[in-house]
Amino acid sequence: MGKAGAGKSRVLGLRLRLTFSYVIIFTVLLLVVGALFRQTLDNSLQDNTAAILNEEWAAVKGYLVLDGGRPSWRYDPDDTEEAFIVQRLRRVFLLSDAEGRVLEVSDAYSYMGIESKQELKSMMKTGQPVWRVRKDQDGVSYLVRSAVLVDGKDQFLLTIGRALDTNERILGQFTKRYFAIVPLLILATCLLGWLMAGRALSPLNDVAQAAQSITGQNLGLRIRRRGAEDELDHLIDAFNGMVDRLQSSFNQIRQFSIDVSHELRTPLTAVRGELEVAMISARTIEQYREAMVTAIESVDRLTQVVRTLLHLSQAESGQVTLARDVLDLSEVVRSVVDHFELPADVQRIQLEWQLSPRSMIKGDKIQLERLVSNLISNALKYTGTGGRVEVIVQTRGDRVEFSVEDTGRGIAPEHIPNIFERFFRVPDGNVDPERGLGLGLSFAAWIAKAHGAKINVESTPGVGSRFLVQFPAAGGRAAEEPLVRQEAGLRGGGRLESGHGA
Numbered sequence: 100m101g102k103a104g105a106g107k108s109r110v111l112g113l114r115l116r117l118t119f120s121y122v123i124i125f126t127v128l129l130l131v132v133g134a135l136f137r138q139t140l141d142n143s144l145q146d147n148t149a150a151i152l153n154e155e156w157a158a159v160k161g162y163l164v165l166d167g168g169r170p171s172w173r174y175d176p177d178d179t180e181e182a183f184i185v186q187r188l189r190r191v192f193l194l195s196d197a198e199g200r201v202l203e204v205s206d207a208y209s210y211m212g213i214e215s216k217q218e219l220k221s222m223m224k225t226g227q228p229v230w231r232v233r234k235d236q237d238g239v240s241y242l243v244r245s246a247v248l249v250d251g252k253d254q255f256l257l258t259i260g261r262a263l264d265t266n267e268r269i270l271g272q273f274t275k276r277y278f279a280i281v282p283l284l285i286l287a288t289c290l291l292g293w294l295m296a297g298r299a300l301s302p303l304n305d306v307a308q309a310a311q312s313i314t315g316q317n318l319g320l321r322i323r324r325r326g327a328e329d330e331l332d333h334l335i336d337a338f339n340g341m342v343d344r345l346q347s348s349f350n351q352i353r354q355f356s357i358d359v360s361h362e363l364r365t366p367l368t369a370v371r372g373e374l375e376v377a378m379i380s381a382r383t384i385e386q387y388r389e390a391m392v393t394a395i396e397s398v399d400r401l402t403q404v405v406r407t408l409l410h411l412s413q414a415e416s417g418q419v420t421l422a423r424d425v426l427d428l429s430e431v432v433r434s435v436v437d438h439f440e441l442p443a444d445v446q447r448i449q450l451e452w453q454l455s456p457r458s459m460i461k462g463d464k465i466q467l468e469r470l471v472s473n474l475i476s477n478a479l480k481y482t483g484t485g486g487r488v489e490v491i492v493q494t495r496g497d498r499v500e501f502s503v504e505d506t507g508r509g510i511a512p513e514h515i516p517n518i519f520e521r522f523f524r525v526p527d528g529n530v531d532p533e534r535g536l537g538l539g540l541s542f543a544a545w546i547a548k549a550h551g552a553k554i555n556v557e558s559t560p561g562v563g564s565r566f567l568v569q570f571p572a573a574g575g576r577a578a579e580e581p582l583v584r585q586e587a588g589l590r591g592g593g594r595l596e597s598g599h600g601a
């Protein structure tokens with residue numbers, strides 16, 4: 100419950116964040132667009148005013164008569180329209196002569212302040228119309244155009260202006276209206292963003308819910324793909340893949356527990372049986388001793404099972420750290436072969452070896468000895484009297500090969516894939532009291548894997564088997580050197596004659 104709540108609030112947090120991002124982006128966009136639009140509007144209003152001023156300036160020439168420096172306006176006062184036009188032209192108006200003396204000025208212009216003679220004269224010298232924005236005492240802005248007016252030989256400076264307050268009002272109105280809508284738009288974005296984020300995230304919630312319903316008891320459940328082939332489907336695939344792997348590990352562990360209990364129960368039942376029989380029927384000390392010896396043997400076997408299992412579990416759970424020493428595999432194999440000479444002799448099996456010196460690999464001596472020993476002991480165990488076992492170490496390119504070949508009973512093809520599984524033993528009719536645990540090859544496989552090596556098995560039932568382990572050579576390519584051939588077993592022990600021997 101608590102966990103589900105936490106998941107929900109995290110999704111809610113994501114939804115909030117998404118919405119927030121939408122809103123921020125949209126607000127910035129709105130502000131930028133508004134500012135740009137306002138600037139464009141401002142420019143076009145000013146252009147418009149300037150165009151009108153140009154026209155009015157030209158119109159003034161039609162009504163103004165400069166009679167020897169004395170201005171007078173010529174129009175029909177009875178024509179109300181004309182009178183109105185002239186009145187408008189004279190509203191913001193200044194006429195000055197070449198000396199900068201003011202000949203006529205309107206009240207509105209005076210209110211703005213009349214330029215000094217110096218300024219008026221300098222404006223005449225430019226020869227170009229001069230545009231300015233000026234403010235009167237009330238703060239009203241005017242666009243003002245001054246240009247030279249030629250009348251015969253005389254030059255005058257004619258300045259007219261137009262108030263910009265209408266423009267400013269339009270701009271002000273636009274700004275006010277626009278920024279009144281902006282909060283509404285932002286609010287709408289909030290709502291829309293919240294809905295959209297919710298829609299986008301809802302499949303995520305479904306997946307989370309499905310994931311929550313998967314437990315150790317129903318690992319077979321899978322989250323259904325949505326078929327959109329999007330990131331979420333990808334996530335679902337990854338998740339289902341993870342559950343697949345978990346399930347197979349789970350099954351393996353379950354099977355392993357069953358196997359272990361079975362493996363431990365058999366010797367335990369035996370011990371109990373033996374002790375019970377002894378308790379009821381033993382009479383002499385000799386009989387008790389016998390029962391105890393058998394019980395101790397069973398307990399030994401139990402101990403061995405438990406110890407091997409412990410090693411294997413430690414190895415597979417990564418608790419065993421392997422040394423990475425550079426060592427000569429031939430020397431490792433030779434020391435192990437030494438131990439098997441006597442048993443081979445007893446079994447009347449011919450044990451031979453060909454060990455190529457300086458077969459350098461990187462690895463852990465103890466674990467490698469265990470691997471070699473498991474393979475050789477299998478070969479001896481599953482080969483009958485008079486058979487032959489051959490152990491070879493040789494370098495091939497960038498690999499060092501170790502192989503054990505026997506002339507034993509072989510393994511049927513259908514069993515080969517299973518022999519590396521824990522507790523697997525090829526079933527054979529007779530129950531051998533000395534039979535193995537079925538753990539040797541599991542261990543060997545783990546050791547090989549931990550050394551980056553591969554184990555290959557070739558076997559023909561009734562003919563023999565060959566186990567081949569290929570290690571990467573230390574430092575890549577190892578020098579290929581001629582084999583040193585030795586024989587042991589029936590004809591007595593052989594010794595490696597190379598200079599690296601003990």
Ligand SMILES: Nc1ncnc2c1ncn2[C@@H]1O[C@H](COP(=O)(O)OP(=O)(O)OP(=O)(O)O)[C@@H](O)[C@H]1O
Pocket residue numbers: 473477478481505507508509510518519523524525526534535536537538539540541564
């Ligand atoms: N060289 C071989 N020839 C024939 N059969 C073999 C050979 N090596 C292994 N096997 C078969 O593979 C099975 C598994 O081998 P593994 O070494 O894992 O177990 P084990 O030898 O029975 O017991 P353990 O090695 O744990 O004492 C063996 O029981 C045997 O049936």
Ligand SMILES: [Mg+2]
Pocket residue numbers: 473476477535538539540
């Ligand atoms: Mg074995």
